[in-house]
Amino acid sequence: MxxxxxxxxxxxxxxxxxVTASQACAGETAPGIDDLGKPFNEYTWVTAHNGYLDNMRTQLERGVRGFMLDLHPGNLSGEADVYLCHASEKGRCDVRNDKDFVGALNDVFLPFLRSNPEAVVTLLLENYVDRTRLQNALGRVPGLADWVFDPNPYAEDPTWPTLAQMIGSGRRLVILTDRHAGLYEIDGKPLHLLRDKHWENQNHWDLGVTILEHEWSCPSRWEQYDAQVWASGFGHWPRLFVMNQFHTWGATVDHAGALDNNLTWLERRVDNHCAVAMGKRTAPNFLAINFNRVGDALSYAAALTQxxxxxxxxxxxxxxxxxxxxxxxxxxxxxxxxxxxxxxxxxxxxxxxxxxxxxxxxxxxxxxxxxxxxxxxxxxxxxxxxxxxxxxxxxxxxxxxxxxxxxxxxxxxxxxxxxxxxxxxxxxxxxxxxxx
Structure with missing residues (x-):
């Protein structure tokens, strides 16, 4: 003995x-994830619901790689910019206080990608501005078209490109949107926004009207779950899966740490409730939570991936x-x-x-x-x-x-x-x- x-x-x-830390270390694309050879659909990323409500640069440094952003017009007459805030479909953002989308791209996301060459970031847009306004905003981000993921070079491949391929291409910003998806021309270059319901599965977003209610079942946001992408030419690719895990109203940091972002409840949702709804256990690609500075989502995302x-x-x-x-x-x-x-x-x-x-x-x-x-x-x-x-x-x-x-x-x-x-x-x- x-x-x-x-x-x-x-x-x-x-x-x-x-040394252990929540931030990504050298050679990692996110905390605990250093294998770059898997197809993009085989990774799990911690995703910030209403990501603009907290410092986005800090969240990126923490290891968050997905951001749900609500796009709205500003509240000044004739205001042409696109702002980030939580408002009703016909609402407008307060231009005095709310962040603007162009500034977030120019000052947060692109600088982070430049300084972190192995990071891949996804923006999931809930868009309430028209195509013209969105085109105008995208056009005021120099070089943006060179960063945004384009699936077309990989159309003949059996599945999504590997993370290493995406990194090698330089196109490390994936953008999905619920409205006005498609091809944009920015400075003479094509830029692709992917239609969310064509490329992803997503469960209904709310765990309960209040934090006293817990609706753990995992119904689809769009009536059903499908195995393959709907977009023309990509029907052989597997869909991404966005798993929403948050209470819409009344949630606090303490509540999120103890329940919504707690490993016990995250694992039960994946292994049981969503597995039943989807017909099999499916690791989410985007683990969408509130208050990502607390809880176990980062370690769980790494474990689901590797x-x-x-x-x-x-x-x-x-x-x-x-x-x-x-x-x-x-x-x-x-x-x-x-x-x-x-x-x-x-x-x-x-x-x-x-x-x-x-x-x-x-x-x-x-x-x-x-x-x-x-x-x-x-x-x-x-x-x-x-x-x-x-x-x-x-x-x-x-x-x-x-x-x-x-x-x-x-x-x-x-x-x-x-x-x-x-x-x-x-x-x-x-x-x-x-x-x-």
Whole structure:
């Protein structure tokens, strides 16, 4: 047993050098997402509902990559600009206080894309201005046509271009709109706005008229969910999925952090309610929330995209109790709890999605990672797909199956007492290590 004890302690020393943060690190397109080789429709992006209500640059730096923006005319007579605000269909924005669309493009989105060469940003427009006014606004953003995504070069491909292809093309701003979609000519160059209901599925936007009501079912905003894009020439491409997860009225930061943006409710919505409505579990491409500075959406988006370690408050990964946290896959982690949304002394089981063979997870009772108290070592034996869910039902047993090998060192119990999590790789000689 001494060899088994030494290895996790060595990882602890190395792992102390790791830094975790919510912002994207070098090589990442968003926090926790560094694989650029997947088609665009296989990524999940945290998306800001009414994104203009908070500092948009700060949200971009936080890792938000989708913005729902309402476009309205200004409230001055003859005002030709396009403004960002929340108003009724015939309403107008207050030009004294509300942000203008041209300024947001010139001063926020394009500068961010220039300074973050691996970022791809999507704007989802709810548009209440006419085509002429919109054309005028777009025409006052120098070079915009060179940034906006054009699907036509990829029409013969079986699916969406990869993120790397989009990055390589320089066209890293995807724009979908509910009105006045189509081809615009800006400075002699084509610019494409995609019609939202032709390119995406979207659930109805409201979780309840007030925060006291919770409508978790996932009906389509447009009567039905379709598998393929409707746009001519692209009917073989899969649709994007926008999952709205917010209360329209009365929501607060505290409410969003505890409920709408909480991992337990996000996961239940994807795995249960929306899966039933859509006929299968479908990871959203755009996870639309309010108050994205709180909650678990960023880590969940990374886990949906590249895999993750999901920890549960109950044994058997039971959905009847909370999902305590998810740790995105893809890098070594050394966490002294509470950290990364994981609470101390809660986890009793784990679910694995999108985890590579040769990954090792060690969970400790001791906050310092001491091997004198309970701990368990889980070695992943095969590649586990994103669409799979392999369950570690308890940490208090020795188990060896086709998916993983679990070795448990007992003192006085581990389930519900985990205080440290280390994620790394399985040492080459681990099969020779035996418990005594």
């Amino acid at each position: 001494s060899d088994l004890k030494k290895t996790p302690r060595l990882w602890s020393l190395l792992g102390a050098l790791l 895999g993750g370690f999901y920890f549960y408050e109950a044994n058997q990964a039971s959905p009847d109790q909370d999902t305590t946290c998810v740790i995105p896959a893809g890098r070594s982690q050394y966490l002294r709890l509470p950290a990364r949304g994981c609470e101390n002394d809660e986890a009793r089981s784990m679910k694995l999605r999108g985890i590579s063979a040769g990954t090792r997870v060690v969970v400790y009772d001791s906050p310092s990672g001491s091997a004198t108290d309970d701990y368990a070592v889980i070695d992943i034996k095969r590649d586990i797909g994103l669409d799979e869910a392999v369950t570690v039902r308890t940490f208090e047993r020795n188990e060896d199956n086709a998916d993983f090998r679990l070795a448990y060192v007992r003192n006085n119990g581990l389930d519900g007492k985990i205080s440290r999590i280390v994620i790394g790789t399985t040492p080459p000689d681990s099969d020779a290590v035996m418990l005594r």
